[in-house]
Amino acid sequence: MQVLHTSDWHAGRTTYNRSRAIDLDDALTEIISIARDVRPDAIINSGDLIDHSKVSHTEIERVVDALAELGAIAPTIVVAGNHDNFSQMRYLDRLGRVNRLYFVNKPVGISGDHLVIPGRDGNTLRVGALPFVSAERGVDIFDDPRQWAGDYRARIADLQARITAGLTATLDPTRELTVFAAHLHVTGAGLSGSERARHCSDDYACDPAAIPPVDYAAFGHIHDPQDLPGAVPGRYAGSPIPLDFGEAGQQKSITLVTLEPGKPTRCEPIALRGGRSLIRFDGSLTDLQSQAALIGDALCLATVHTDTHDPALSQRVHEILERATVLDVQQRVAGTRGGSLVVEPGTVTAQRPLLDSFSTYLQQIDTRTAPADQVMALMAEFLAADHEDRDPCFAVETLLTDDHTTEAAAT
């Protein structure tokens, strides 16, 4: 049997505020065309279909179109990642099953509930799956929430052991093959720096020895395509495009897996174009001129060294790189101290000074439509949410969703 494994599409992703939709479109077109050529028995997407909870409907529509095309080629299984909207997965699953699309937002395979995919060669695939389990929200997944005390590694190992037991019960190894699909960070995997930092910390690192001993383990979460650490045959399929500069230069791919009872699994990465490249240029204007053709239509961060201050530098860079998307231009004047005026994401460590500066700024400009303390509270929540890598949460939002008829009647 053959399985095509892709992952981490991150629809709705932006890089330096620029949409990556055309890059993802290109990659999805390529993935669909590979799937048409290969005609696999199953397709697995191991999570992070969308980048965040507020992705536009247009971007979700693109993802749905691509999945519908894949579903027409072979049954397609999507396992929820840490960036996905778990509730959305629930209703997508109901609609999707009509079109051979399975959206998994809770562990599958513990109690004989694995997915069964018949192969054209007469063999059958049993698929167990483990979506991303957040340390905060995963509580209801475990038998006894009172035992959930933060030992993530042990809990995930236990879940994987139970999925293994379920998957291998009554298995006929002469005609049945097993696949385990998951969105997890396994200790020893090579990070790109563009994965959501909080969900790739040691708190979230799982034991490679705990991966179920299946014929193929289809993993998502890490963006650089690579073999799984440990002894089980498996891959991180990786993201189909470089999502950020941490992934610049990585050869993106999709993995074609060939499975045959009693034989070792064959994993073959098929290279993807990967959309436009991400390039950091560092040199003089003359260097830039000579490299312009090479930079082409890339998304480019340019650091340009000049002898004297050039106020029109940014314009010159844009003219030289007319096909590229110039994200940022930094000028380094000879003899002056280099230093970035731009605050790079992740470099702000102390939030307090930023809030203090904002307070000073507010005092200077004053507020018109809301009291200053309310504006400060909103800003504090924005900064805290950014620092903790979560969506901001405002008490006032509950007014939009809660039932306030009683209060309304009273006033």
Ligand SMILES: [Mn+2]
């Ligand atoms: Mn991801």
